[in-house]
Amino acid sequence: ETGVTQTPRHLVMGMTNKKSLKCEQHLGHNAMYWYKQSAKKPLELMFVYSLEERVENNSVPSRFSPECPNSSHLFLHLHTLQPEDSALYLCASSTGTGVYNEQFFGPGTRLTVL
Amino acid sequence: AQKVTQAQTEISVVEKEDVTLDCVYETRDTTYYLFWYKQPPSGELVFLIRRNSFDEQNEISGRYSWNFQKSTSSFNFTITASQVVDSAVYFCALSEDSGYALNFGKGTSLLVTP
Numbered sequence: 001e002t003g004v005t006q007t008p009r010h011l012v013m014g015m016t017n018k019k020s021l022k023c024e025q026h027l028g029h030n031a032m033y034w035y036k037q038s039a040k041k042p043l044e045l046m047f048v049y050s051l052e053e054r055v056e057n058n059s060v061p062s063r064f065s066p067e068c069p070n071s072s073h074l075f076l077h078l079h080t081l082q083p084e085d086s087a088l089y090l091c092a093s094s095t096g097t098g099v100y101n102e103q104f105f106g107p108g109t110r111l112t113v114l
Numbered sequence: 115a116q117k118v119t120q121a122q123t124e125i126s127v128v129e130k131e132d133v134t135l136d137c138v139y140e141t142r143d144t145t146y147y148l149f150w151y152k153q154p155p156s157g158e159l160v161f162l163i164r165r166n167s168f169d170e171q172n173e174i175s176g177r178y179s180w181n182f183q184k185s186t187s188s189f190n191f192t193i194t195a196s197q198v199v200d201s202a203v204y205f206c207a208l209s210e211d212s213g214y215a216l217n218f219g220k221g222t223s224l225l226v227t228p
Contacts, residue, residue, distance in 0.1 A: 043216075090157075102164050107156060
């Protein structure tokens with residue numbers, strides 16, 4: 001595997017379910033990110049991890065819970081979501097969190113909340 | 115407030131036409147970076163170019179070229195002799211020294227028809 005991978009690619013869940021999104025990067029990067037992409041809206045940064053420490057939590061509801069067990073893996077745990085949480089969730093990684101670092105993105109998980 | 119504005123929501127051209135995608139940004143930082151990403155239907159954002167605020171030289175890469183003008187806070191992207199494979203959503207993004215996020219525009223959907 002190369003680059004940034006995400007599983008599952010598609011997920012349908014009910015509002016009472018608990019599920020997790022997984023992201024893995026094979027680039028040796030130290031920073032990882034979760035973004036939300038909704039229709040007709042810009043990508044929204046949700047969380048940033050640098051060297052496994054959360055450095056940014058962008059006012060995200062507590063029904064989204066990130067976990068970064070090591071610099072290669074990032075999870076997004078989901079529980080009691082709302083239909084408006086349906087979106088494409090993108091994971092990204094970069095060498096560091098400096099302003100010059102380009103971020104490399106995974107293919108995303110298309111989430112539908114019923 | 116939106117930091118990156120891509121005024122063109124959708125553009126449709128016929129193959130071999132040239133097309134320019136506009137990007138206007140807003141920042142108070144003196145050090146910042148601008149990026150362009152391509153998002154094909156598969157969903158994965160693909161990095162195209164990075165430009166720092168101190169380098170206003172235009173850049174050309176094959177059929178792609180970028181025009182960075184600080185005086186008008188613009189970073190426009192031109193595809194010469196467009197091809198069907200160029201059909202995608204293109205995002206302009208800004209990275210500021212004062213934050214972790216890539217601030218994305220809403221994207222321009224480009225459709226190239228045969």
